[in-house]
Amino acid sequence: MGWAVGIILHSEPELEQPDMIVGWPGIGNIGVLTVDTLRQQIEAEELGEIEPWDYFYPNKVIIRGSVLHDLEFPTSKFYYKRLANRDLLLFIGEEQPSGHGRMYAEGGKAYEMANRVLDVAEKFGCRRIYTSGAAVALTHHSLRSRVWAVATEKRLLAEMKGYANTLLMSEVEGRGDVGNITGLNGLLIGVAKKRGFEGVCLMGEIPDYLSRVPFPYPKASQSVLEMLAAILGVEVDMSALSDMTAQMEGVINNVFRQFPSEVRDRIDQRRREAQPGMITEEDEKWIKEHIDDFFHREDGDKGQ
Amino acid sequence: MNEKVHFLTRPELHTPTMVVGWTMDAGRLGRRVTDYLVRKLGGQAFCEIEPADFFPLNGVAIVNDIVFFPESRFYACPEKDLVVFLSTPPSYEWYQFLSLILDVAQDYCHVREIYTVGSMIAMGAHTARRQFFSTMGSPELKMELSRYDLTRETDFETPPGGRPTLNSFFLWVAKRRGIPSANLWIPIPFYLVSADDPEAYRGVLDFLSDRLNLGFDLADLDEQAGLQNERIMKGLTTYGQHSRKLIVSSVSWSVA
Numbered sequence: 001m002g003w004a005v006g007i008i009l010h011s012e013p014e015l016e017q018p019d020m021i022v023g024w025p026g027i028g029n030i031g032v033l034t035v036d037t038l039r040q041q042i043e044a045e046e047l048g049e050i051e052p053w054d055y056f057y058p059n060k061v062i063i064r065g066s067v068l069h070d071l072e073f074p075t076s077k078f079y080y081k082r083l084a085n086r087d088l089l090l091f092i093g094e095e096q097p098s099g100h101g102r103m104y105a106e107g108g109k110a111y112e113m114a115n116r117v118l119d120v121a122e123k124f125g126c127r128r129i130y131t132s133g134a135a136v137a138l139t140h141h142s143l144r145s146r147v148w149a150v151a152t153e154k155r156l157l158a159e160m161k162g163y164a165n166t167l168l169m170s171e172v173e174g175r176g177d178v179g180n181i182t183g184l185n186g187l188l189i190g191v192a193k194k195r196g197f198e199g200v201c202l203m204g205e206i207p208d209y210l211s212r213v214p215f216p217y218p219k220a221s222q223s224v225l226e227m228l229a230a231i232l233g234v235e236v237d238m239s240a241l242s243d244m245t246a247q248m249e250g251v252i253n254n255v256f257r258q259f260p261s262e263v264r265d266r267i268d269q270r271r272r273e274a275q276p277g278m279i280t281e282e283d284e285k286w287i288k289e290h291i292d293d294f295f296h297r298e299d300g301d302k303g304q
Numbered sequence: 305m306n307e308k309v310h311f312l313t314r315p316e317l318h319t320p321t322m323v324v325g326w327t328m329d330a331g332r333l334g335r336r337v338t339d340y341l342v343r344k345l346g347g348q349a350f351c352e353i354e355p356a357d358f359f360p361l362n363g364v365a366i367v368n369d370i371v372f373f374p375e376s377r378f379y380a381c382p383e384k385d386l387v388v389f390l391s392t393p394p395s396y397e398w399y400q401f402l403s404l405i406l407d408v409a410q411d412y413c414h415v416r417e418i419y420t421v422g423s424m425i426a427m428g429a430h431t432a433r434r435q436f437f438s439t440m441g442s443p444e445l446k447m448e449l450s451r452y453d454l455t456r457e458t459d460f461e462t463p464p465g466g467r468p469t470l471n472s473f474f475l476w477v478a479k480r481r482g483i484p485s486a487n488l489w490i491p492i493p494f495y496l497v498s499a500d501d502p503e504a505y506r507g508v509l510d511f512l513s514d515r516l517n518l519g520f521d522l523a524d525l526d527e528q529a530g531l532q533n534e535r536i537m538k539g540l541t542t543y544g545q546h547s548r549k550l551i552v553s554s555v556s557w558s559v560a
Contacts, residue, residue, distance in 0.1 A: 053399040058476070061468035066455035067440045071468060071476040 006116055009048035013080055018087035019128045020121045021228065024096050024184045027134035028206045028217030031185050032092060033241075034132045034224045039090050041236045044079035047089070050116050052076060055097035055109055076113070078120055085233050089124060091117050096184050110184055114191040121197065128198040130231075132224045133185035135203035136211045137172065140271040141252050145205040145220040147227050148172060150181070152189060152199040160200060163227050169203075202227060209259070209267060215251060218244040308357065309404055311412075313350045315380035319416040321516055322387040322409050326470065327375070330423040331492035331501035337421045337508050338379075338390040344520060347379035347388055351408055358394035358401050376401075378408060384518055387413050393470050402470075402477045410481060417445070418478055418485040421508055422471045423501075426491030430536055434490050434507045441475050441485040449486065452511055502528035 023035030038044075052073035060072040074095035081088045097109040121129060135148040148169045149160040160166055170177045180186070181201055192199035204220025222241040229236040256264065323341060325334030341347065353376035355361060365372040376391035387409065394401040409415045424437060438454040440446040446455060462468050471487045478485040488511065490504045506525040513520040 053477075057398060058468045058473055060462040060466075061460070061472040061476075062462075063439050063458055063460040065446075066438065066458045067443050067446055068472070068475050068479060071472060 004116075004119060006051045006054060007048060007120060008051060009078075009120075010046060011048075013047070013082075015080060015082070015087040015089070015124045017125050017127050018080065018089045019130065019232070020089040020091065020117075020126045021130045021132075022091045022093075022117060022185070022188055023132055024093040026096070026183050026185055027136065027211050028204075028215075028220060030134045030204045030206065030217055030220045030224065031132040032094075033216055033218060033221040034204070034228065035090055035092050037221065037225055037241055038228060038236065039079055039092065040240075042081045042083065042088070042234060044081040044088065044090050047078040047080045048120070049078065050076040050113070055113055056095055076117075080124075083232065083234060088232070089121065089126060091120075093184070110187055111191065114184060114188045115195075117188060118192060118195055118197065121192075122195070126197065128200070129188065129192045130200050130202060130228065131185045131188050132202045132204070132221075132228075133181065133183070134211070134217070134220065135169075135172075135205045136208050137205040138270060139205050139207050140267060140274075141207050141210060141219070141249075141256070142271055143274055145217075145223040147223050148203040148205070150179075150189070150201050150203075152193040152197070156198060156200055160202075163230050165223060166202075166227060207267075209263075210252065210255075213255065215248065216244070218248055306404060306407060308354045309408060310352045310354055311350065312352065313348065313380075315348070315350050315382050317380060317382060317387065317413050318385055319414050320380075320385040320387045322389060322413065322415045322418045323512065324389045324391075324405070324418060324420040324474065326391060326393045326422075328393060329421075330425050330497040331499070331504050333423040333490065333492065333501065333505055333508070334421050335390065336500065336502075336505040337512075338388050340505065340509055340525075341381065341386065341388050341512070341518075342379045342390075345381035345384050345386060345518070347381040347386075349377050350380045351378040351412075352376060353391070353401070353404050358397055359392065360395055384516060386516060386518075387415065398470060398473055399477070402474050405474075406477060406481055406483065410483060415483065418483055419512065420471045420474055420485070420487045422469065422487055422489050423492045423504065424489050425494050425497055428491055428493055430493045430496060430501070430503065430533065432493075434504050436507070436511075437489040437491065439472070439475060439487045439489065441479040441483075445484045445486060449515075452515065454486070454488065454511065500528075500532070502532055 021035055021038065023031035025032045052075065055076070056074045058071045058073050062069040062072070074093070076093045077091070079090040079092070081090070097113050118129070139145070144165065147166045149157065149166055150169050151157050151160060157168055161168065169179050181189070181203070185201060189199040189201045202224050204224040206217045206220050210217060218241045222238055222245060225236060225238065225241065259267070323338065325338035327335050355374045355376065358376075359374040374392040377389070379388040379390070381388065389405060409418060435456065436454040437456050437458055439458070440449070440455065475485050475487050488508055490507055492501050492504055502525050506522055506529060509520060509525065510522060512518060513522070
């Protein structure tokens with residue numbers, strides 16, 4: 001059914017002050033992978049979409065028997081789900097509307113797209129918007145990705161800090177108190193603030209040396225999704241993301257092995273210098289596997 | 305109409321056909337076909353699309369000391385009830401650009417059908433018969449045009465990472481507006497990409513002449529094609545199979 005210029009809604013469900021969670025592709029596809037995994041896990045229903053032709057070039061023509069059958073564009077779809085304790089709207093954009101051949105959205109088109117997304121949020125009485133994306137960090141791919149949070153107001157920052165594995169952008173070592181979030185995952189939060197929504201952007205850490213590699217980084221998506229699941233109070237099965245992480249680990253290690261040894265050593269140093277108190281996934285696994293050995297050895301020592 | 309469209313005159317037209325060509329395509333097909341139509345039919349420019357939103361106007365291109373500036377112009381040939389549109393392919397905002405063309409075509413001209421002209425780079429030789437590989441906007445138009453041998457029952461999907469052409473996008477937008485339209489695709493031998501291919505534009509003009517009762521005899525194009533073939537053959541004899549670069553520049557120089 002038609003609703004507003006450029007937006008098609010298939011239905012208009014009654015939702016009670018839903019939160020909206022938004023993801024577009026970007027570095028490591030962290031945001032879009034997070035939101036798409038959540039969508040699958042909670043079995044959200046398709047609600048509608050933004051008409052693509054003003055924002056995107058087509059990505060596929062289909063011709064059958066010399067007759068134009070269809071032209072396909074990147075999709076920008078809304079989904080919804082009524083959970084036990086809250087209602088949710090999701091938005092997943094297959095591409096950012098990049099003007100003039102740039103990788104990330106900027107300028108008029110990006111602003112327009114952000115407003116179309118928020119038009120739907122407003123229509124359904126949304127108060128809070130979450131976006132997610134990548135935090136390019138001086139970390140190591142064997143370390144667990146932390147989640148950096150920024151928000152439209154201080155009250156929200158305090159709330160976000162209460163979740164495990166989360167830190168504010170200003171708390172990141174050596175960053176200082178200024179930063180920038182490129183593309184629509186950032187712009188949307190700015191426009192949300194302008195329009196009076198609460199907004200939070202959750203960014204999963206990706207090592208700087210992988211930020212230009214054209215494959216996903218599911219480890220960061222998993223961290224962001226764990227945090228979102230805690231915020232929303234939903235159980236999310238992480239096995240699909242874990243499997244993907246394990247697969248990517250092999251690919252990343254292959255890439256890593258091709259780095260010059262001095263570069264590898266320097267990067268490996270990050271792992272050794274990981275903050276005291278931070279237990280990495282690898283540490284955790286190792287500890288679980290060897291904890292009994294420690295006790296046995298202690299017993300043995302006593303016996304000597 | 306829209307402020308991005310600038311009318312120079314308001315010619316009288318009665319449900320005309322429109323032919324669309326793009327500059328800078330292989331074999332200079334779009335320009336040659338539209339130039340020929342305008343010249344032979346005494347066409348007059350009547351409308352332009354303003355370039356500001358569609359082209360990177362950060363300077364001007366110079367080729368062989370000649371200034372090139374984007375052009376997007378409609379020509380009217382009222383005697384044959386034909387509209388010709390020739391444009392530099394837009395760099396940005398394809399949908400908006402194509403919508404403007406179709407606004408003029410539909411709202412002002414009330415066109416009955418549209419043909420876009422497009423060249424495909426082919427491995428075939430210049431001596432091979434130029435067969436159309438056209439795409440129709442609807443099965444009805446395909447049926448109506450079946451006697452012209454325009455199609456090859458093509459099935460195609462853009463491969464991953466590719467992008468549909470401007471002509472495919474145009475056909476889709478025209479189809480959504482219910483305007484009967486076809487893309488006239490014709491192969492250009494790869495070694496004539498940056499040269500002229502009179503054999504190819506003769507094929508397109510032959511179809512248009514027949515379909516639209518334009519009465520062209522096309523003997524001039526036969527002569528051009530013959531001359532070009534002679535030069536290519538001479539080049540091959542003189543320089544051998546591996547001197548295609550010389551041959552192409554020779555052909556380009558002689559026919560342009």
